[in-house]
Amino acid sequence: MAFAPSGPEASFFEVLDQHRASLLATLRRGGGEPAGGGTRLASSSEVLASIENIIQDVITSLARNEAPAFTIDNRSSWENIKFEDSVGLHMISHCTTRKIKSDSPKSVKNFALILKILSTIYKLVQSNTYATKRDIYYTDSQLFGNQTVVDNIINDISCMLKVPRRSLHILSTSKGLIAGNLRYIEEDGTKVNCTCATAVPVSSNIQGIRNLITDAKFLLIVEKDATFQRLLDDNFCNKMSPCIMVTPTSVFYHLKLKGKGVPDLNTRLLVKKLWDTFHIPVFSLVDADPHGIEIMCIYKYGSMAMSFEAHNLTVPAIRWLGLLPSDIKRLNIPKSTLIPMTKRDQMKLDSILKRPYVTCQPFWRKEMEIMGDSKMKAEIQALTFLSSDYLSRVYLPNKLKFGGWI
Amino acid sequence: MEKETAGKILTGSTILKYLIIHWKCETAEVSKGALLEGQLVISIEALNSKHQANTLHCVTTIASAGSIYGGLVLKKFLKEIQSILHGFSAKLNWTSEEASYSQDTSGVTPFQMIFEVDEKPKTLMTDCLIIKNFLHKIIIVLPKIRFNFSVKVNGIFSMEIFDAPKFGTTELLCSRIHPVLGHPVVLFIPDDVAGMGLLGELILTPAAALCPCPKVFSNQLNRISSISIFLYGPLGLPLILPSQEQPTAAIFKDTSYFIDWKKYHLCVVPNLDLNLDGDLVLPDVSYQVESSEGDQSQNMDPQGQTLLLFLFVDFHSRFPVQQMELWGVQTLLTTHLSAIFMESHSAVQDSIQITVGQVLEHHHQAVKAHQKLQASLSVAVNSIMSIMTGSTSSSFRKICLQTLQATDTQEFRTKLHKSFHETTQHRFLHHCSCEVKQQLLPERDDAEQSTEDAHENSSLELLAGTSGQVGNKRLKGSSLHQGVEETRAFRSAGALSPSEAARRRAEATVSPLTPSRSRTGPGSGLEDALWLQEVSNLSEWLSPGPRP
Numbered sequence: 030m031a032f033a034p035s036g037p038e039a040s041f042f043e044v045l046d047q048h049r050a051s052l053l054a055t056l057r058r059g060g061g062e063p064a065g066g067g068t069r070l071a072s073s074s075e076v077l078a079s080i081e082n083i084i085q086d087v088i089t090s091l092a093r094n095e096a097p098a099f100t101i102d103n104r105s106s107w108e109n110i111k112f113e114d115s116v117g118l119h120m121i122s123h124c125t126t127r128k129i130k131s132d133s134p135k136s137v138k139n140f141a142l143i144l145k146i147l148s149t150i151y152k153l154v155q156s157n158t159y160a161t162k163r164d165i166y167y168t169d170s171q172l173f174g175n176q177t178v179v180d181n182i183i184n185d186i187s188c189m190l191k192v193p194r195r196s197l198h199i200l201s202t203s204k205g206l207i208a209g210n211l212r213y214i215e216e217d218g219t220k221v222n223c224t225c226a227t228a229v230p231v232s233s234n235i236q237g238i239r240n241l242i243t244d245a246k247f248l249l250i251v252e253k254d255a256t257f258q259r260l261l262d263d264n265f266c267n268k269m270s271p272c273i274m275v276t277p278t279s280v281f282y283h284l285k286l287k288g289k290g291v292p293d294l295n296t297r298l299l300v301k302k303l304w305d306t307f308h309i310p311v312f313s314l315v316d317a318d319p320h321g322i323e324i325m326c327i328y329k330y331g332s333m334a335m336s337f338e339a340h341n342l343t344v345p346a347i348r349w350l351g352l353l354p355s356d357i358k359r360l361n362i363p364k365s366t367l368i369p370m371t372k373r374d375q376m377k378l379d380s381i382l383k384r385p386y387v388t389c390q391p392f393w394r395k396e397m398e399i400m401g402d403s404k405m406k407a408e409i410q411a412l413t414f415l416s417s418d419y420l421s422r423v424y425l426p427n428k429l430k431f432g433g434w435i
Numbered sequence: 436m437e438k439e440t441a442g443k444i445l446t447g448s449t450i451l452k453y454l455i456i457h458w459k460c461e462t463a464e465v466s467k468g469a470l471l472e473g474q475l476v477i478s479i480e481a482l483n484s485k486h487q488a489n490t491l492h493c494v495t496t497i498a499s500a501g502s503i504y505g506g507l508v509l510k511k512f513l514k515e516i517q518s519i520l521h522g523f524s525a526k527l528n529w530t531s532e533e534a535s536y537s538q539d540t541s542g543v544t545p546f547q548m549i550f551e552v553d554e555k556p557k558t559l560m561t562d563c564l565i566i567k568n569f570l571h572k573i574i575i576v577l578p579k580i581r582f583n584f585s586v587k588v589n590g591i592f593s594m595e596i597f598d599a600p601k602f603g604t605t606e607l608l609c610s611r612i613h614p615v616l617g618h619p620v621v622l623f624i625p626d627d628v629a630g631m632g633l634l635g636e637l638i639l640t641p642a643a644a645l646c647p648c649p650k651v652f653s654n655q656l657n658r659i660s661s662i663s664i665f666l667y668g669p670l671g672l673p674l675i676l677p678s679q680e681q682p683t684a685a686i687f688k689d690t691s692y693f694i695d696w697k698k699y700h701l702c703v704v705p706n707l708d709l710n711l712d713g714d715l716v717l718p719d720v721s722y723q724v725e726s727s728e729g730d731q732s733q734n735m736d737p738q739g740q741t742l743l744l745f746l747f748v749d750f751h752s753r754f755p756v757q758q759m760e761l762w763g764v765q766t767l768l769t770t771h772l773s774a775i776f777m778e779s780h781s782a783v784q785d786s787i788q789i790t791v792g793q794v795l796e797h798h799h800q801a802v803k804a805h806q807k808l809q810a811s812l813s814v815a816v817n818s819i820m821s822i823m824t825g826s827t828s829s830s831f832r833k834i835c836l837q838t839l840q841a842t843d844t845q846e847f848r849t850k851l852h853k854s855f856h857e858t859t860q861h862r863f864l865h866h867c868s869c870e871v872k873q874q875l876l877p878e879r880d881d882a883e884q885s886t887e888d889a890h891e892n893s894s895l896e897l898l899a900g901t902s903g904q905v906g907n908k909r910l911k912g913s914s915l916h917q918g919v920e921e922t923r924a925f926r927s928a929g930a931l932s933p934s935e936a937a938r939r940r941a942e943a944t945v946s947p948l949t950p951s952r953s954r955t956g957p958g959s960g961l962e963d964a965l966w967l968q969e970v971s972n973l974s975e976w977l978s979p980g981p982r983p
Contacts, residue, residue, distance in 0.1 A: 081831045084822050085838070091854035092838045131815065132859045134804055141811040144818035151822050172814065 035225070036270030037426070042246045044432040048310050049246075052346050056308065070236060071192040073154045079190045080151050087144075096132030099143055101185045103127055117330030117343035117386065139182075142173065146182050153198035159234075161200045193341055194294070195236050205231040205296035206257060209266045209273035211303075214240040223273070225266030228257070231275070235298035241306050244271045247429065248303055249350070251276040252315040252324050256409050256420070263421035269429065273309075275300065292327055297342045300328060304344045312350035312434055314425070317357060318370070318406035319377035322397065325349060330386045348434040349393060351424065352409050354400040360424075366411040370404050392435035447477065447495055447562065448569045450548070452672050453516055454497070455577070456761050459670050472579030475499055477566070481559055481588045490553050491588065498547040515759060559588070569673060570597040571716040575745075576671030612743060613648065615797070617641035617790030620782040622748065625774045634760075635752025637768075637775065641787045642745040643794040658726070659701060659798065660739025663718030668768045669750045669761050674719070686773045687720040692780075693787045699795045702726075718743075742794065744787070748772075812855045820848055 071079075083099075090097035103125045131140045146165065153160055166179045173179050187194050194201070206228035214220050216237025223229055232238055249272060251257040257276035260266070266274055277296035304311055313328060315321030329347040357367065370378070378401055381387065387394050400406065412419045427433065454475070476498045481491040554562065563586055570582045574597050585594035622637040645659075664687060666674040686692050688705055696703040706721040724739070750756065750764045768775070776783050823835050824844055839854065841847035 077826075077828075080822060081826060081828060084819055085831070085834060087819065088835055088838045088851070091851065091858060092840075094854070094858060096858040131812075131855065134808065137808055137811045137859065141814035141818070144815045148818040148821040152825065155825065155827075 035267045036272075037268070037430075041426075041430050045246050045310055045429060048348075048432065048434075049308065052310065053308055055346075071190075071196040073157065076154050076190065076192060076196055077151065079192070080147050080154075083147065083189075096130060097140075098128045098130040099140065099189065100126045100128055102188050104184065104188055117345050142178065143182055143186065145169075145172070146179070146186060150186065150197045150199065157198075159198045159200050161233075165199065193236075195234070200233045201294040205275055205277040205293060205299070206254070207231050207273065207275045207299065208257075208261060209243075210245045210271035211241070211243045211273050213238045213242065225264070225270060226261070228261060228274075228276075231293075231295045231299050233295055235295055235302055238299075238302065241302070243273060243303070243307060243309070245273045245307070245309050246271055248273045248275065248300065248309055248311045249425075250300060250311065250313045250325075250328060250347070252313070252321055253409070254278075256314065260421050260425075263418050265421040265425065268421070269426065273303065292324060294342075297328060301342055301344055304346060308346075311344055311347045312429075313347055314350055314409065315352070316406070316408045317352040317354050317400065317411075318368075318408070319374050319381060319397075319400070321352075322349075322381055322393075323377065326381065326384070326386070330384075349396070350428050350434045352407060352412070353435070354396045354403070354407075356424075357403075357405075357407050357411075358399075360412075360415065362407060362411050363414050364405075366414045367405040367407050370400070370406050374406060375401070375404075390435075396435065447479075447497075447566050450497060450516060450550075451475070451477070451566075451569065451573075452765065453762065455573070455580075455672060456670055456758050456765075460758055460761075473499060474581040474583065476583040476585075478583075478585045479559070479563065479587070481554075481556075481586070483589060484553055487553060489555060491556055491559055492551065492553055493559060494549060494551050496547060496549045515762075518759075556588075567595065567597075568717045572665060572667075572673040573671070574598060575665070575716070576667060612644040612646050614642040614644040614743075614745065615790055615793045617643070617786045620779065620786045622775050622783070623778045625771070625778045627774075634754055635750050635756070637764075638749045638751055639776075639779075639783060639786065640747045640749065641790045642747065643790045644743045644745075645794055645798055646741045646743050658739045659699075659724050659742050659795070661706065661724060662703060662722040662742045662744065663716075664720035664722075664744045664746065665716075666719045666772065667745065667747045668765045669748070670765075671747070672765055674748070674765070674768050674772060686776055690722055693776075693784045694791055695788065698792070740798070742791070744791065746787075748775075808859060812852070812859065815855060816848065816852050819851060820844070823847070 087097040129136050129140050129143060131137055149160075149165055149168065162180055162183055163176065165183070166173055166176050183194060183197070183199055187197060190197075207223055207230075208228040209223055209225055211223040212221060213232075215232055216234050216239070221229060221232070246269075251260065251274060254276050257274065260274060266272060275296060277292035300311060303309065311328075313325040315325050325347065329343065329345055331343040356362070378397060382394065382397055382401075387397075409420065412424055416422070458473075476496070478496045478498075479493055480496075481493045484490040484492040563584075567584065570584060574580065574582065578598070582597040583594065584597060585592065587593075617640060619638045619640040622639050624637065668674045690696065690703040690705060702725040703722045704725060706723045748768055750761065752760075823832060826832055836842070836844075836847055839847055839850040841850050
């Protein structure tokens with residue numbers, strides 16, 4: 030691999046290499062990657078046929094003088110989601126559904142919008158063109174009302190047809206950033222060479238990427254763009270080379286997560302692809318607060334909303350590198366840099382502690398309990414109070430060298 | 436119109452009014468809260484008079500059929516009816532021996548009375564139209580009485596049966612109205628009228644409704660095209676006869692005297708073109724709503740909807756009210772209604788305004804919902820058409836056309852739109868307040884079902900029972916200002932026993948002016964039953980209580 034020689038000595042990565050070996054062994058014991066469930070990549074003709082079948086059903090109902098309705102899986106219900114250690118959160122096979130009726134005053138508009146977006150998808154697939162969710166919203170913003178309506182309907186359609194969004198020719202709007210030892214070729218032939226000095230946007234067509242090449246020892250998912258930029262500025266990628274660093278673009282996902290976002294789909298797809306292809310250790314660097322922990326859980330185990338696509342998105346092998354609540358005390362981070370947890374934080378923390386996957390993560394649970402007991406949270410930026418480059422010069426290298434992940 | 440002729444015109448309806456007052460009182464005495472039911476046969480046989488040219492000798496027979504409670508004492512009847520029809524010279528004959536006071540526990544007391552008058556043919560014709568209109572109005576509030584009205588003029592026979600009020604065309608999917616009850620207000624009696632020996636108080640209760648049922652009125656944007664006002668006195672008897680030259684309705688000539696129509700963007704003018712000759716109920720007061728400029732650009736239904744406003748004036752007294760006193764109140768209201776309303780102008784105006792406001796708000800919501808539905812269906816149709824016409828799969832396109840039995844895409848679009856409309860309309864009909872409990876509808880597992888749907892099943896309970904008899908039988912308006920979609924309880928302390936009241940309160944009914952009735956579910960025979968239930972409670976509501 031013709032990357033410029035840089036980074037620490039080979040012995041630096043001993044623990045990392047052991048960790049990787051352990052991960053591979055686990056995979057082999059588990060019979061390899063779990064069989065893909067839920068959605069699968071579908072061909073254009075399959076998608077068109079599926080949509081035509083839906084339309085036929087609608088017309089048949091009308092011919093029988095029955096009001097047509099769509100049956101949609103309840104994606105937002107915990108009773109339809111199960112946890113598997115190897116997959117994370119995913120939808121059960123026989124889940125509860127809800128009906129979107131055409132003859133109910135409350136749902137007739139939703140019914141019509143589903144048909145509208147189906148017709149849009151039909152045209153996109155037929156013409157082999159792509160559009161983002163945002164593009165679709167703006168085709169008739171007055172009709173749709175807001176972006177969330179469009180997003181939800183697209184997810185419902187994806188779940189209904191059991192195909193990933195990509196197969197519907199709908200792209201994720203937001204893009205993350207990636208830097209480090211990685212090169213690949215996009216579907217349209219564009220060659221992408223990631224570097225350690227600057228970041229490139231994550232591709233919007235992850236499934237079309239081919240010829241991935243890397244010798245990275247690890248992949249670091251950084252929660253916040255500010256931290257990512259700081260690491261770039263500190264030349265972290267070079268110092269820790271070979272490695273890959275990625276940060277998602279924040280997407281406002283429901284108003285519950287005011288001011289912060291959840292990982293965008295493309296970044297999650299890329300992380301998943303890198304893991305599936307190279308099985309390199311993946312670590313997360315998030316704030317020591319409930320929101321950061323939740324972001325990490327989404328990468329590792331998935332989210333309720335996207336549970337129908339869990340097999341394409343989750344990386345259960347992700348490890349929590351930092352900032353750990355126990356690091357706060359261990360490093361004597363000044364109390365003045367800490368932030369009291371709010372009631373919302375506490376509720377979020379309690380909610381995470383109740384999730385099914387926490388039971389198989391005793392160390393995570395312990396860290397969350399430390400956070401809960403102290404009722405304080407901290408951002409990664411708190412480390413700058415120790416020294417401005419503490420994160421890239423001391424904290425992360427030590428963590429990586431000595432296996433400071435859980 | 437000559438005084439004598441005018442008196443003759445009033446004879447038939449006067450006698451009918453008296454009979455109804457009598458029966459209501461008798462019914463209340465025998466069975467508390469029972470509805471007045473039975474059948475009256477009114478027949479007029481006219482032959483050319485042998486004594487006068489261009490005159491018909493008319494023999495009018497009023498007879499009962501079926502079960503009618505109570506009996507008429509002939510002497511008392513004659514005395515009272517002649518005091519009412521003072522100076523009237525027609526003959527009244529009592530021909531039935533069973534007309535004496537019957538102690539028969541079944542209460543079946545048939546009777547027959549015959550009277551004769553001489554009338555000009557044109558006067559007879561007017562008479563008949565007036566009686567018909569009177570019967571139309573009566574059955575709105577007394578739907579369990581069936582009237583057979585027949586006329587035979589020189590051998591030419593015609594008959595009409597009155598047993599259901601006609602508020603609109605017969606092609607409607609829902610021929611019911613869903614009145615909103617207003618808050619009762621006490622009417623102050625002017626000084627010059629108070630001296631007429633009225634020992635009690637008058638209560639006005641307005642009720643308003645749109646006709647036809649707005650939720651089923653489809654295909655066109657609903658607009659209010661006319662307003663009809665009906666005036667009723669105690670016991671639900673119509674107050675004004677169309678031919679009377681009375682200042683009674685003078686106050687209604689000013690269209691904005693009681694209602695500020697501008698608030699609802701309605702331009703209202705009096706409608707003087709009232710034609711007795713028709714199958715529809717002739718209102719006491721009629722207004723036309725003129726289209727504003729802004730409406731002309733839209734696809735407006737030229738026929739539109741009619742706002743029906745019922746003004747019920749009832750009489751309450753702490754003392755037992757005799758039949759003749761009720762008659763006196765009826766007469767008083769007929770002659771002094773304007774003055775009485777003017778005396779309480781502010782209260783009357785508020786009560787009517789609020790009632791009308793509620794109905795028009797419902798109408799507005801119904802129009803919005805209809806527009807939303809139409810817009811959604813349009814999106815659905817266009818989306819399906821886009822896929823169907825854009826598909827390269829000939830088998831798919833063929834199946835689509837065959838399923839809807841269309842020969843081309845144009846026809847397919849038309850049938851698609853029609854099918855959507857029919858299926859949604861059917862469902863919206865079930866959501867209409869005229870349908871039964873929501874439990875009968877398969878909506879249980881629908882997560883999209885909202886509380887709004889639940890409220891759409893109108894369940895207005897009217898537990899009626901006004902009385903002129905005892906003081907505690909007072910209209911108790913409770914939460915009368917809620918909309919049609921909500922449950923209302925209009926409870927009278929004395930008309931129903933507590934258990935009955937509780938039962939009725941528990942039952943969901945969609946009949947706004949009826950006591951709650953348990954429904955058997957949708958079925959072909961339901962509509963007739965629902966019609967009766969729809970307005971039957973008006974009679975309960977207006978029934979006098981038992982005599983002491």
